[in-house]
Amino acid sequence: MPPDSTTAMRALIARIRHELPLDDPAARVCHGACAGGCAPKLLAFIEQQLDDWEWRLSAGARPGFAELSALARSARRVHAVLVRDGLLSAPTEPLHD
Template identity: 45%
Template sequence: MKPNTTTVMRGLISQVRKTMPFHLPASRLCAGPCRGCPKKLLEFLDQELEEWETRLDAGEKPTIGDVSRFGKTCRRIHAALAANKLV
């Protein structure tokens, strides 16, 4: 049986929170040449995570498209952070 979209979204949020370097200080995020602004990308992603957590807690059920778009955003931000050698 496939999990529902709420379970998938919660799993994705959990995985992103464990994987992304939210704990790094700004001095480390902004050290050296950057491709994209890691600090702003992480701030944006944190806002998105908090928004989805709030929406899920309120009982909203994400669509498959919501999960797909959010996953794509996370992958792109991860790629930008990897290019800056932060993950």
């Protein structure tokens, strides 16, 4: 049986926090070579989304499939830009919805 949506969202948030360099100061510095977007701005954007969802979950919100998919899609796009910019290596296993 699949997990409930709250458990799935918490697992997705944990995986995103683990796989993206949110705590890496080097990723937060503009290197001037943005292949598909500004890495510091994209990391700030996804971190804000994660913080927002953690707050909403703690307040009792129950995400739907659309919210899970949207967060996973955003994380995949940020990851792809970080790979293109050379800040991350290509994933061995992509984030799934």
